[in-house]
Amino acid sequence: MKKVSDSTVLRLSLYRRHLREFQDQGRLTVSSGDLAARAGTTAAQVRKDLSVFGTFGKRGLGYPVAELAGALRDILGLRRPWRVAVVGTGRIGGALMGYREFRSEGFHIVLGFDADPDKVGSTIQGIPVCSDDDMERELVEREIDIVIVAVPAGAAQRVVDRAVGAGARAILNFAPAALEVPDGVALRTVNMAVELEGLSYALAEARRDAHRGGE
Amino acid sequence: MKKVSDSTVLRLSLYRRHLREFQDQGRLTVSSGDLAARAGTTAAQVRKDLSVFGTFGKRGLGYPVAELAGALRDILGLRRPWRVAVVGTGRIGGALMGYREFRSEGFHIVLGFDADPDKVGSTIQGIPVCSDDDMERELVEREIDIVIVAVPAGAAQRVVDRAVGAGARAILNFAPAALEVPDGVALRTVNMAVELEGLSYALAEARRDAHRGGE
DNA sequence: CTTGCTTTGTGAATCGATTCACAAGCAGCG
DNA sequence: CGCTGCTTGTGAATCGATTCACAAAGCAAG
Numbered sequence: 001m002k003k004v005s006d007s008t009v010l011r012l013s014l015y016r017r018h019l020r021e022f023q024d025q026g027r028l029t030v031s032s033g034d035l036a037a038r039a040g041t042t043a044a045q046v047r048k049d050l051s052v053f054g055t056f057g058k059r060g061l062g063y064p065v066a067e068l069a070g071a072l073r074d075i076l077g078l079r080r081p082w083r084v085a086v087v088g089t090g091r092i093g094g095a096l097m098g099y100r101e102f103r104s105e106g107f108h109i110v111l112g113f114d115a116d117p118d119k120v121g122s123t124i125q126g127i128p129v130c131s132d133d134d135m136e137r138e139l140v141e142r143e144i145d146i147v148i149v150a151v152p153a154g155a156a157q158r159v160v161d162r163a164v165g166a167g168a169r170a171i172l173n174f175a176p177a178a179l180e181v182p183d184g185v186a187l188r189t190v191n192m193a194v195e196l197e198g199l200s201y202a203l204a205e206a207r208r209d210a211h212r213g214g215e
Numbered sequence: 216m217k218k219v220s221d222s223t224v225l226r227l228s229l230y231r232r233h234l235r236e237f238q239d240q241g242r243l244t245v246s247s248g249d250l251a252a253r254a255g256t257t258a259a260q261v262r263k264d265l266s267v268f269g270t271f272g273k274r275g276l277g278y279p280v281a282e283l284a285g286a287l288r289d290i291l292g293l294r295r296p297w298r299v300a301v302v303g304t305g306r307i308g309g310a311l312m313g314y315r316e317f318r319s320e321g322f323h324i325v326l327g328f329d330a331d332p333d334k335v336g337s338t339i340q341g342i343p344v345c346s347d348d349d350m351e352r353e354l355v356e357r358e359i360d361i362v363i364v365a366v367p368a369g370a371a372q373r374v375v376d377r378a379v380g381a382g383a384r385a386i387l388n389f390a391p392a393a394l395e396v397p398d399g400v401a402l403r404t405v406n407m408a409v410e411l412e413g414l415s416y417a418l419a420e421a422r423r424d425a426h427r428g429g430e
Numbered sequence: 431c432t433t434g435c436t437t438t439g440t441g442a443a444t445c446g447a448t449t450c451a452c453a454a455g456c457a458g459c460g
Numbered sequence: 461c462g463c464t465g466c467t468t469g470t471g472a473a474t475c476g477a478t479t480c481a482c483a484a485a486g487c488a489a490g
Contacts, residue, residue, distance in 0.1 A: 004420075005476080006413065013413070014393065018393075040393050043437090043438095044478075045479080047437095048440085048479090050439090055439070057437075057438050058486065058487095059436080059437055059439080059487095060438075060487060061486065063438090075416070075419075076416050077422075078415055091310040092314065095306040099307065101391055102408060107411050107415075146411065146414055146415075146418075169421065170417060172411060172414060176232070186417035186418065188410045190405060190407065192316070192405065193320050193322075194225055195387055196317065196320070196322050198221065198225060199385040200293055200297060200321075200322075201224045202401035203292055203384060203385050204292025207292075223447090246468090247468075256448095258468095259451095260448065260449080262467090262468065262469065263447090263469090266469060266470070270468080272467075272469080273456065273468075274454070275456040275468075276467070277468080
């Protein structure tokens with residue numbers, strides 16, 4: 001299989017979302033242009049992205065909404081639910097444990113981990129919290145597919161190493177840290193502070209331009 | 216000013232983080248290679264990124280840590296703090312209001328907005344919550360620079376329109392929705408479900424490869 | 431069956447970002 | 461002072477992703 005770029009996969013997710021909207025509206029087919037307009041890209045981009053995985057449309061007609069949505073579901077691996085654990089049940093971790101969007105997309109958060117003995121044994125958002133110490137065993141026993149890391153930056157690499165050691169193949173990291181994982185392990189980092197700094201740059205740049213009189 | 220790519224700005228944020236670590240370790244200079252190793256990129260990339268904004272290093276020596284960190288601070292617009300408001304004080308919004316990393320990087324969350332009358336007038340993480348209805352007035356009066364959107368997808372575009380109408384120039388969106396903003400307004404969207412679907416794709420792909428016998 | 435309108439799928443062209451490769455600059459040393 | 465060892469800054473080359481452009485295909489109407 002040829003390598004598929006991250007940005008293509010990301011867009012497939014978006015397409016699927018918008019396809020569901022079209023489906024709710026009772027549309028039977030959409031053109032690449034319709035889909036592109038919603039997803040904020042171009043018709044050619046939509047067609048190119050889809051063509052990586054096969055041919056789904058009919059010339060002159062467009063794409064059958066329901067069928068394409070199903071195909072994307074398969075491609076993205078969303079046919080069956082994934083089992084997810086959250087490490088670190090502080091404010092961020094706790095919020096993620098209650099995030100509706102995850103469950104409705106087929107990501108079932110089945111347990112949390114925390115180092116705080118007061119939290120161990122309790123539930124957060126109805127999800128049981130285990131001790132950090134038992135991480136390896138629990139990950140295996142509860143057949144966790146995806147580990148979400150929501151611990152402070154300093155602890156993140158250690159958590160990742162342990163999770164990978166226990167066989168984790170996919171990690172979503174919310175700690176503001178650059179993490180290392182071996183080949184074959186999928187890692188995505190959401191760095192919220194970096195996103196804010198991107199906005200800060202844009203604001204500063206706008207101000208600089210204003211002082212300089214545009215350009 | 217030539218256009219600077221998002222990915223360059225994103226990396227500058229990372230460089231600054233790692234520079235502080237070097238600084239804490241007492242290093243006076245770093246080479247592009249040192250910085251690249253930490254940030255997970257290449258020496259050439261580091262030099263190219265920096266060269267967009269000027270020349271900061273000395274040949275044969277590397278970059279002066281403190282000076283470069285200061286320069287990045289200026290470039291990223293972090294010299295003075297930004298005033299931030301969070302719209303939607305549910306689980307995600309509430310967690311963001313208490314997120315330490317934001318404050319320590321100079322992003323001061325000064326108020327929240329919520330539609331729930333029970334919350335209006337209370338404080339979350341020590342930050343006062345105002346009514347959605349007063350958004351325009353409060354944004355102007357409290358001189359908000361950045362608006363964080365943490366409302367359900369269906370309400371996000373309306374919030375953004377109102378914020379932009381009140382003069383907001385920078386928006387960080389956590390709602391799983393494709394938002395439209397006029398030119399001149401900086402928008403970043405953090406779509407956590409899409410990130411998870413990226414991992415799902417990787418897992419599904421790995422499984423497909425396994426069934427097919429690698430490749 | 432033919433004409434006209436639409437829209438896909440895809441090679442080719444373009445664009446942008448990353449990587450390469452090397453001259454130029456600097457410190458240290460004999 | 462000139463030589464050695466590093467490291468930057470940057471044009472040129474490469475790589476990858478996006479956009480263009482058009483033949484092929486489907487449908488409808490006459």
